[in-house]
Amino acid sequence: MSTEFDSTGSLPGTETGPLNADRIELSYSKTPIAKGFGSLGLSAALWQSDVFANSEASRPACPHTHMIETCLFGGGESSLFIDGRHLFHRRIVPGSTALVRAGEAPRSVTYSACGQCMHLYLPDKLLQQSATEEFDCPGSVELQQRGLQEDPMIAQMGRLVAQELEAPSGGSRMMLDSVSLAVTVRMLRTWSSLSEGTDLNNASGLAPWQQKRAIEHIQSRYCENLSIADLAAEARLSPYHFIRSFKRSVGAPPHQYLTRVRLERARVLLETTNLAITEVAFEIGYHSPGHFARLFRRSYGMTPTAYRRERNT
Structure with missing residues (x-):
């Protein structure tokens, strides 16, 4: 499990800054x-x-x-x-x-x-x-x-x-x-001094205005590399409370909802444009066409190419 590091290496700055x-x-x-x-x-x-x-x-x-x-x-x-x-x-x-x-x-x-x-x-x-x-x-x-x-x-x-x-x-x-x-x-x-039986704080769902702002933020910026902190700030919640509240309200965690929005947009592009698969992937925020194709197939049971062919026949 250990990596083949040089044993003489030092790690300057760890006394004053985080390890990363x-x-x-x-x-x-x-x-x-x-x-x-x-x-x-x-x-x-x-x-x-x-x-x-x-x-x-x-x-x-x-x-x-x-x-x-x-x-x-x-x-x-x-x-x-x-x-x-x-x-x-x-x-x-x-x-x-x-x-x-x-x-x-x-x-x-x-x-x-x-x-x-x-x-x-x-x-x-x-x-x-x-x-x-x-x-x-x-x-x-x-x-x-x-x-x-x-x-x-x-x-x-x-x-x-x-x-x-x-x-x-x-x-x-x-x-x-x-x-x-x-x-x-x-x-x-x-792995901590807390007991395994310690309960999580109960989190309610998002208020309607919080859910609206979070979803609008995702839908308008889905092609960007969004973070939980971005969305939590829109809802004026901590990241911890936001993730659990979002899942309770929407039925999926934020990263899964973002994937859903991206793939729905991809379906529209495949049906209505002649963009290459690589261009569709880039358009919805994926830098790897292969990664996009795997996600698409996992969700819809076929590759983007097969989906386009089926819709155009």
Whole structure:
């Protein structure tokens, strides 16, 4: 699960700034397969490990950011040391998840590795804000160091992020924001001092004016890389409350509704214009015709080309 970093690398600036995908890449001079940044502060990097053995990586502590590392496929054998203390020596399999909390200095020793892993860089500020707004938790919440755990939900969200990051546009900010909040809630529920039975705050649906403004914003700017923060500001809500309230009112989370709007527009363009499939994809906000075609087929059971042919016969 560990990546083949130069063990002599340093990470300048972590004492005063957040850890993120750019800082890791700069420090270790290793380029991830893909990386992305949400508007809420979480960033992510997808790393590929070819078959190798006996590498070591260290970095100084960052007091502002937690790092969640999950194996997406492949595996290996690795040890992790935190602040000089041996935490685990385990076989890594898909779904294996480890946490480096803000303020901890990790050193990993990888004996063998092959596959892909996802790093999620979670600002502590986002964690604390979510604990307050989602769980009505007063005071500070601490993540608990649990060593290496099987967490299929984190791995599943990591795969969703990987799919987004590998798109030519670098991924949908709205999707990354949605996953950011889902990851944060997951960490609070299962990796923190909060009990698993702690209930989420009840969220009502959007007020009619909030729903109207949010939907109009999506429908008028669907071709842009919108973020949850953009929409939440229109409704004058926090991102946390907005996502849950929007889903309750509309029946789908914002990123799914945005996809629905884009694909409906694509159907109109396919039926009424001679634009090439690539041009249709660009027109509705997708930089990858292949990504657009996959989404279209998933929704309508046929490719855009087949859809156009069927409608024109």
